Amino acid sequence: DGGITQSPKYLFRKEGQNVTLSCEQNLNHDAMYWYRQDPGQGLRLIYYSQIVNDFQKGDIAEGYSVSREKKESFPLTVTSAQKNPTAFYLCASSTGQGRHEKLFFGSGTQLSVL
Amino acid sequence: GNSVTQMEGPVTLSEEAFLTINCTYTATGYPSLFWYVQYPGEGLQLLLKATKADDKGSNKGFEATYRKETTSFHLEKGSVQVSDSAVYFCALLSGGSNYKLTFGKGTLLTVNP
Numbered sequence: 009d010g011g012i013t014q015s016p017k018y019l020f021r022k023e024g025q026n027v028t029l030s031c032e033q034n035l036n037h038d039a040m041y042w043y044r045q046d047p048g049q050g051l052r053l054i055y056y057s058q059i060v061n062d063f064q065k066g067d068i069a070e071g072y073s074v075s076r077e078k079k080e081s082f083p084l085t086v087t088s089a090q091k092n093p094t095a096f097y098l099c100a101s102s103t104g105q106g107r108h109e110k111l112f113f114g115s116g117t118q119l120s121v122l
Numbered sequence: 123g124n125s126v127t128q129m130e131g132p133v134t135l136s137e138e139a140f141l142t143i144n145c146t147y148t149a150t151g152y153p154s155l156f157w158y159v160q161y162p163g164e165g166l167q168l169l170l171k172a173t174k175a176d177d178k179g180s181n182k183g184f185e186a187t188y189r190k191e192t193t194s195f196h197l198e199k200g201s202v203q204v205s206d207s208a209v210y211f212c213a214l215l216s217g218g219s220n221y222k223l224t225f226g227k228g229t230l231l232t233v234n235p
Contacts, residue, residue, distance in 0.1 A: 012165075041222070050211065050227035051166075066222070098165050109215075110156070111223060113165030 010035045014099050014114035020122050021086065021093060029084045029117045031099035039104035040082035041111065044068060045096040054097075057082055058104050086119060094120050124149045128212050128226035135202055135233050143197040143229045145186075145212035153214040155179075155188050155195040156223070160209045169197075169210070202233045 012033045021027045033040065039058045043051040053066030057076040071090025076082055082101075086093045096118050100111040129144040147153065154173045158166040170179030175190035184199045195212060212226040 014165075043225075048227060051223075051225040053222055056222055100165075110168040110171065111166075113167070115163075115165045 012099060012101055012112055012114035014097075014117050016117060017115070019117055019119045021119060022122050024088045026085055026087050027119070029086070029097055029099075029119070031082045031084065031114060032080055033082075033099075033101045033112070034080060035101055035112060036079070037101035037103055037112070038079070039102045040076070041100040041102075042066075042072075042074065042082070042084045043098045043100065045098055045116075051098065054084065124153070124214060124216050124224040126212050126214055126224055126226035128210075128229050130227075130229070132230040132232060135231070137204055137233055137235050138201045139233075141197070141199040141202045141206075141231070143210055143212075143231070145195045145197065145226060147193050147195065147212070147214050149193075149214050149216045149224075151216055153216040155186070156213040156215065157184070157186055157195070157197050158211040158213060158225075160211065160228070162208070166211060202231070204233045204235050207231055207233045 015030045041056040042054040045051050052068050054072050055074040057063035060079050063076050073085045096116050098116050099114040102109045102111050125148045127146050156171045157169040159169045160166045170181040172179040172188035178187045186195050186197045209228045209230050211228045213223045
């Protein structure tokens with residue numbers, strides 16, 4: 009079955025530590041996205057990538073980094089510079105064809121600070 | 123810039139009640155409009171969409187009509203079920219140099235038996 013796999017489902021970060029969230033898709037989609045979800049604030053875009061080896065900052069990129077070395081993979085690193093990392097992180101992908109398309113979402117990673 | 127405003131929740135209904143969740147938007151050009159649903163502990167799933175004015179999106183008994191004159195895309199269902207309990211997000215996708223969804227804050231719906 010095609011889909012998006014996020015891992016781990018739960019992740020704990022210590023002070024000053026960098027952590028990496030995994031996102032893999034086998035939908036052959038060109039575009040991939042990372043969103044952060046906080047209670048009562050909806051989803052906010054962190055980074056997105058429309059093609060391999062290219063990515064752009066979203067609305068809240070500070071304290072995060074990404075890479076897109078393979079079409080299937082778009083890992084997100086939450087760095088120690090992100091002072092409030094506790095949130096639910098969602099990865100998504102799309103064909104990248106434009107304005108009528110839909111996003112496919114993974115099941116999310118809940119990140120908490122120890 | 124683009125923005126989406128949803129009615130604040132939570133919304134609590136009894137089974138078989140009528141549901142309306144209001145959504146209005148601000149966007150440049152002619153956006154596509156979406157409703158996504160998020161069940162507890164899961165990611166979002168597309169519920170329905172409309173790509174031009176007066177289009178009606180529908181799925182699983184839910185409907186929403188793209189109203190350009192009122193910049194609205196209200197979600198409705200005639201008879202809700204307990205299994206409809208979830209968070210509902212209105213979103214828009216506007217063209218330009220990048221195609222990225224703008225989401226509303228979400229509305230939590232709880233349906234009681």
